[in-house]
Every structure is written in C-alpha cells, then in structure tokens.
Amino acid sequence: MIKVDKLVKKIPESTLLDHIHMEVEEGEFIAVIGPSGSGKSTLLKCLALREKWTSGTYIADGVDIFANKMTGMRKIRRECAYIEQNPTLYPKKTALKNVLIGQLYQTPIWRMVTGMVRSDDYMGAMDIIEQVGLLDKAHAKIEQLSGGERQRVAIARSLAHGAKVILADEPVLGLDPQSVDGVMQHLQKLCREQKITVIAVIQQIELAERFASRIIGLEAGKIVVDVKGRRLTQMEKNKIFS
Numbered sequence: 001m002i003k004v005d006k007l008v009k010k011i012p013e014s015t016l017l018d019h020i021h022m023e024v025e026e027g028e029f030i031a032v033i034g035p036s037g038s039g040k041s042t043l044l045k046c047l048a049l050r051e052k053w054t055s056g057t058y059i060a061d062g063v064d065i066f067a068n069k070m071t072g073m074r075k076i077r078r079e080c081a082y083i084e085q086n087p088t089l090y091p092k093k094t095a096l097k098n099v100l101i102g103q104l105y106q107t108p109i110w111r112m113v114t115g116m117v118r119s120d121d122y123m124g125a126m127d128i129i130e131q132v133g134l135l136d137k138a139h140a141k142i143e144q145l146s147g148g149e150r151q152r153v154a155i156a157r158s159l160a161h162g163a164k165v166i167l168a169d170e171p172v173l174g175l176d177p178q179s180v181d182g183v184m185q186h187l188q189k190l191c192r193e194q195k196i197t198v199i200a201v202i203q204q205i206e207l208a209e210r211f212a213s214r215i216i217g218l219e220a221g222k223i224v225v226d227v228k229g230r231r232l233t234q235m236e237k238n239k240i241f242s
C-alpha cells in the first residue's frame, strides 16, 4: 500500500534520514523507536509531506506521489494524517464539534459557510467517536478532557477527515498509565477492525512490543531493525540503542 524507497533527508549540516526503505501494508500498526535525534519525527513528517524530501520515491496505492505531484500530494494530505504530541483542538468546543470540523473538510463549501450539519454527518461523527471509545465524552468540551482523551479526539478528527493512515508523533508521551493503555488499545483496534494503518513514534519498547504489529528501529537516520509480530532480541535492542 505504501512503498518508500531510498528516502534521503538532508540539511546543510547533516543527513537526517539515510536511504530509508519501507513497505507498509494496510492495517499494520508500526511503532517507530530509536534514541533521541535518530530521525523518528522527521520520518513521520516526511511521510506526511510536512518535510521536503531531498530524494527518494514514494508510492501510495500504486500512485507515484512525486511523479504525479498534484494528485499525489492531495492524496497524501487527504489520506495520511499527522498527529502531533499536543494536537491542536478547539478547547472551548466539544469533542463532537472538533470531530465534525474534521468532517467538514469533505463537505461542500456552502455547508461550511452556513454551518449546517446534516444528520448523516452527525451520525458519522458519532460513529467515529464510538470507534475511539469516547461516546460518553462526545458532548464534553476539550478543556475538560484528559491528555489521552484529547489524543483520541485528534485521532477521531483525522478519521473524520478521511485518513487511512495515521502518523502519530509520540501519542502517549506524558500520559498516565491508564490513558496510555487506552490510546494504544484504540489505535490497535482501528488497525485490526477498520484496516487503518498506524505509524507511531513510541518511546517505550515494552509498549511497542505489547501493542504494535511491527517495530522499526531507527539509529542515526537509518533503519537498523524491522521486525513483525514478535519482541525484540537483546541484540536488536543494542543495535538501536548502541
């Protein structure tokens, strides 16, 4: 579904990503791990086209993104959602309103201007809120929600926006253990049940092993470990955190 080949990201002083090759299937839950400064966030931003690539090829669902610039970029913008650590949400609006705002991207302009919400938009947003386990918080304002719940609203908003791939940058950093499990469980469920693809930067190896279907280890901008469906060996951990 996604094929990245020879992705290089350079800045004048150094090479941040060095010949990254990855093939990602629909419904995979990939945890990207690695030491600080190894290029994890840069990788996610490059996949979301928030960072310019120095070179490389990027194919999504058979579309060569850089060869078909306009359609390719539109496809990535629409289908690949980048979720920051502290996602920007409207604090005074409810979880439902925030998700509906995501959905409005797919709504005709006149509806956005008039603010008219169709009942099927409302139902769709509620369905998505249910998928991330926040039905009981749908009418709560963002400022009343915990960090983990806000993360889940951001995930729901990107799904409402039509995302098929969620690129989450440290979605559980700084959350309490219960919220960490809640966010990870819901990401896992989206992959398994909705065939959403998740690529998330996860700092703790134990969490990556418990929830992700695949672990990619980065070190100095290179993929040094790529394993599916199993724990890391001590040797693999040493390779990443040498």
Ligand SMILES: Nc1ncnc2c1ncn2[C@@H]1O[C@H](COP(=O)(O)OP(=O)(O)OP(=O)(O)O)[C@@H](O)[C@H]1O
Binding pocket: 011, 016, 034, 035, 036, 037, 038, 039, 040, 041, 042, 043
């Ligand atoms: N736009 C930029 N200009 C200059 N240096 C950058 C830029 N973006 C990232 N870097 C540097 O590139 C390296 C990789 O950054 P990145 O944020 O991708 O690492 P990371 O693995 O996500 O780190 P952390 O775990 O600390 O968040 C770092 O040394 C960072 O300082």
